[in-house]
Amino acid sequence: MANILILGGGFGGLMMAEQLSDLFGNSGHRITLVSPKDKFTFYPALVRLAFGDCSEENISIDLPEKLNDLNVRFVQGEVIKLNQNLKQVQIAGEDFNGEISYDYLVIAMGRRLATEKIGGFFEHAHHLLGSKAALKFGEAVESFKKGHIVVGLSPQAFLPVPVCETAFALAKKFEREIEKEKISVSVIFPETIETAFGGADLHEKLEKAFAFHHIEVITDFAVKEVTEKAIVSAEGQKIKYDLLMLLPPFRGQAMIGKQGFTDELDFVEVDDFLRVVNLENAYAVGDIASFTGPKLAFTAIRQAQVAAENIATELRGGTPTKLYQHDISLIIDEGGDDAIFLNYGVLDNTLYGLKTGKMWSRMKNEHNQLWHVVRNG
Ligand SMILES: Cc1cc2nc3c(=O)[nH]c(=O)nc-3n(C[C@H](O)[C@H](O)[C@H](O)COP(=O)(O)OP(=O)(O)OC[C@H]3O[C@@H](n4cnc5c(N)ncnc54)[C@H](O)[C@@H]3O)c2cc1C
Known part of the structure; x- marks a missing residue:
């Protein structure tokens, strides 16, 4: 039985929890997610929120409730230290203060605003x-x-x-x-x-x-x-x-910087399987991972799918085989423009050129689907 610890409750962390929960079911592995907030916010809708097109309630979900459905333990708190040698993470929170040990670690703590x-x-x-x-x-x-x-x-x-x-x-x-x-x-x-x-x-x-x-x-x-x-x-x-x-x-999270596995902006360096370079039994997904180009929910989700599959392989005693390919222009152009949710809802009748035909409806669908997946699994 393994302890899998996910740090962060955004797109990357939540998708990771869903994927692992799907893969492991009742196999006995213990999955825990740590996040300072008990809400997940659907960031792509923040412009709509600013312009009064939706409410805060419309764009957030209750993390403990969602994770409970997935049979994933939720710990509300902030990661303040990582002890690589002991495979332990120190958490500071109102309900929980102390160390959590892990066999596998998933770093999904997003970006810091510098x-x-x-x-x-x-x-x-x-x-x-x-x-x-x-x-x-x-x-x-x-x-x-x-x-x-x-x-x-x-x-x-x-x-x-x-x-x-x-x-x-x-x-x-x-x-x-x-x-x-x-x-x-x-x-x-x-x-x-x-x-x-x-x-x-x-x-x-x-x-x-x-x-x-x-x-x-x-x-x-x-x-x-x-x-x-x-x-x-x-x-x-x-x-x-x-x-x-x-x-x-943007920067990565300073508390994990300068420990031998981050780049000069504190983003976590990973290999093609999304394993953290120089950190045993650890993966990184989402904005915190060191990749070029824009940082998108869409890539966080794709990365969570890859990392979860590779952890599952490792737990079965194998070597990771699922490769992650980060070609952002390919993702946006192919995905296609759906990969970014430019113009959903806010701009009906305005965004000439991007708003035509199939692409427009695909874009809206994509947004709706993503929100549906996040909320309902
Ligand atoms: C306004 C806006 C619009 C966007 N529009 C789009 C779009 O249209 N399409 C698209 O694909 N992407 C879009 N994005 C980008 C997308 O939201 C991000 O790429 C995505 O949220 C990244 O997911 P993540 O899990 O890596 O990070 P986040 O979603 O930032 O989650 C990070 C998590 O880590 C937690 N955390 C942070 N520090 C700690 C700590 N010390 N200990 C424990 N937990 C911690 C945070 O509380 C949070 O739960 C948009 C973002 C914004 C802000």
């Missing part, structure tokens, strides 16, 4: 990478009457989808004001749009859609600092704003 890398971010910028932040940004949008709105991606903020969605949602909301030139919207990328999407073949359609909605696109602007009135690039160029939504740089 807001400290952009001077003035905390004081002046909005983001929408959590429910509270999304609602706060939504309030600022609601009371905005006149001026320039800047929506941007910082360097190493590996998530272009909500930036594009936010720009289009603003264009829809302020359509008349934009026509009358009372309000303008700019979207900013640190390099090209193509680079932001990991080389996927979306940029031409996106560029057309931005132009159609009178959204100004500024590329190769690496934000370094935010002042009360402007964003400043590494080269000292300035762009003035009246309302700013900026995604900060």
